[in-house]
Amino acid sequence: MEIALFILGVVAVLAAWHVHHPVRRPGELAAALFPSAWIGGELPLHAAALFGGAGLALVLAGALDESLGSVGLVLLVASAAGPARSWQQATRSREVLAQALGRTIPPAELALWRYLVPIWFRDREVIARYNLQRDGERLRADLYRPRTAPARPGPLLVYVHGGGWVLGFRRWQGRLLIRRLVRSGWVAVSVQYRLSPWATWPDHIVDIKRAIAWSRRMAPSWGADPSRIAISGNSAGGHLSALAAFTPSATRWQPGFETEDTRVQALVGWYGIYDLVAAVNGSSLWPSGALRRLWHLLVMKRSFGAAREAYTEASPATHFGPHAPPTLLVHGALDTLVPVATARAFAEECERRVPGRVRYAEVPGAEHAFEVFTSRRAAIAVEAAALWLEETLQKD
Numbered sequence: 262m263e264i265a266l267f268i269l270g271v272v273a274v275l276a277a278w279h280v281h282h283p284v285r286r287p288g289e290l291a292a293a294l295f296p297s298a299w300i301g302g303e304l305p306l307h308a309a310a311l312f313g314g315a316g317l318a319l320v321l322a323g324a325l326d327e328s329l330g331s332v333g334l335v336l337l338v339a340s341a342a343g344p345a346r347s348w349q350q351a352t353r354s355r356e357v358l359a360q361a362l363g364r365t366i367p368p369a370e371l372a373l374w375r376y377l378v379p380i381w382f383r384d385r386e387v388i389a390r391y392n393l394q395r396d397g398e399r400l401r402a403d404l405y406r407p408r409t410a411p412a413r414p415g416p417l418l419v420y421v422h423g424g425g426w427v428l429g430f431r432r433w434q435g436r437l438l439i440r441r442l443v444r445s446g447w448v449a450v451s452v453q454y455r456l457s458p459w460a461t462w463p464d465h466i467v468d469i470k471r472a473i474a475w476s477r478r479m480a481p482s483w484g485a486d487p488s489r490i491a492i493s494g495n496s497a498g499g500h501l502s503a504l505a506a507f508t509p510s511a512t513r514w515q516p517g518f519e520t521e522d523t524r525v526q527a528l529v530g531w532y533g534i535y536d537l538v539a540a541v542n543g544s545s546l547w548p549s550g551a552l553r554r555l556w557h558l559l560v561m562k563r564s565f566g567a568a569r570e571a572y573t574e575a576s577p578a579t580h581f582g583p584h585a586p587p588t589l590l591v592h593g594a595l596d597t598l599v600p601v602a603t604a605r606a607f608a609e610e611c612e613r614r615v616p617g618r619v620r621y622a623e624v625p626g627a628e629h630a631f632e633v634f635t636s637r638r639a640a641i642a643v644e645a646a647a648l649w650l651e652e653t654l655q656k657d
Contacts, residue, residue, distance in 0.1 A: 263330030266319040270336025273312045276301055277343025283597045283628070288549020294511040298597065299628045303636040304379055305344030305351075312337060350626030351638035358645040361622035362589075364652075366645045375581045379634040380433065391479075400455065400468060402475075403431060405439050406448040407481055416489040416654040417480050419473055419525070421505075423496030423630070424464055426560045427457050434495055437632055437643040438529075445651060448485035450476050454501070457559040462575060465560075466514050467503045474521035489654045491527040493646075496630065499533020503577035526655045528588045529646050532599050532629055535590075536606040539575035541565045546602045559654050567625065581611055587653050588619045591642055593627025620649065 280301040284291050289303035316337045319388075324330040359366045361606060390405045420439060422429040431451040439449040454460075475493065482485035483600065494502035506528040512519040534540055534552070541553040542565055556572070557564050565572050573579050588611070592604040607609045608621035624642055630638040 262319055262322050262324035263333065265316055265333075266316065266324035266330045266337070267333035269315055269319065270333035270340070271339035273316075274336050276308070276312075280343055281595070281626070282512050283595055285597055285600075286548050288551045292551060295597055295629065296408060297321065297326060298595070299630060301343070302347050302595070302626060303631050303634045303638065306349035306380070309341055309344040312340065348637065351636065351641070352475060354624050354627070354638050354641045355645075356655065357625055358622050358642060361620060362645055362649055364648065366641060368644075371582060379636060400453045401431070402453065402472065403451045404483065405443050405449075405450070406425045406485070407443055407446055410484050411446040414481070414484055414486040415448055416442075416650070417476060417483070417485040417487070417493060418442055418447055418449040418650070419476050419490060419502075420449060420451045421454070421469055421472075421492065421494030421498035421502045422451065423494065423498040423531075424456070425555060426497045426628065427555070429456070429497070434498070434633060435493065437635060437639055438493060438646060441643055441647045442650065443645070448480070448483045452476075458562075460629075461560045462556075462571070463514055466501055466504055466575070467516065469501050470511075470515050470523045471518060473525065474515070474518050475522045477522055488526075490525045491650055491654060492525045493528065493529040493531070494533065495531035495561040495632070496533060498579060499530040500535065500537070501532055503530050503588075504575065504580070506588070507577050507580035507582075509584065511580075519589040525586055527586050527650055529650060530588065530590045532592045532596055532604070533577075533590070534599055534603070535576070536578040536603060538565075538573055538578070539603065546600055548600070548605060552642070578607055578610065579631060580599055581614060583615050583618075585611075585615065587616055589646060589649050590619060590621045591632075591646060592621075592623055593629060593631050594623050594625050595627060596629045598629040 276297055279294060280298050283298040284294050316334065325334065345366055355366045388406050391402045391404065418439065420435040422431045422434040431453050435451055439451065452472040455464045477487045477490060492502040492506055506524065506525050509524040515523065517519065540547050541556055561568055561571060590604055590608055592601050594601055608619055611619040626636065627638055632642055
């Protein structure tokens, strides 16, 4: 038992260290270890309870009979500094986001049990499900709206899930933001799109454009205002939502619906990939070649050298300009899958091109996909994003 307690203490210390100092190179190792930093950082109380409970069980089983067990217990207690720091950083997120948005961020109104059960597994809030395509594709959209109709039509949010363009779950991602906005009278629709390797670029962005046009047509029947549409997405969904927002007149990506309106009035990007050319062309900001290989083999299915123009067109950074809607970019300071330096560089470039059009918030201690869980940090970040959206799309 003493050996087990010692090993548990060592693992707990390493896990706590990795949360705040995640491995970044090589990229394959960083990706493999990402779940440890992600879960430990966003659910510090759960992690502490898990290690603490296991340690207590070993102690009660006699693991302190030998000195090695005592060393393990000391390590286990010391590892609690990691979750404590994560909680402190999550609390500090409110100050950082308030500074980025230039306003105060009130506490998020979430029941305690939401923090204890950090992922929703049921879809009670879904009002209806729709099939977006007419050509046999099983692409679905989930509609969320207030059960009591507001006095006047509210804004509409189109949410695009992440998953590296090859997977993703529209029912799990974006739920915190969707629920928060629907409570304020918004209508939201979480959309699906074709995934690689079955789909080849630009199928993905075509589906998002189609979803925007369809949502605008459907908005009046949902009690939403078709003149106030925001789009948001995380990771690969951040890339797709940004690309859609910055290319309102790219009819080449609207086959069969070229004349339909795909403009949006606001964008919130969560840890997205905004400069795809830099990501696949060996930029120093991208220490791993994993994304380049992903696009080469599964998404674009052509190398950068063979399809330079296509990669350039697929990069949101190529299209940002005065026509871009008001934009909020939110990125975790410890993101190991999409380096925070890439988002920071993109936000700075946007500020040079169109001053004041983009707000950038770098969330302390946050990993990739940090707002998928119902964590303290995620609740604060979502509240900040919702307030920004409400102010941006408010109607006198």
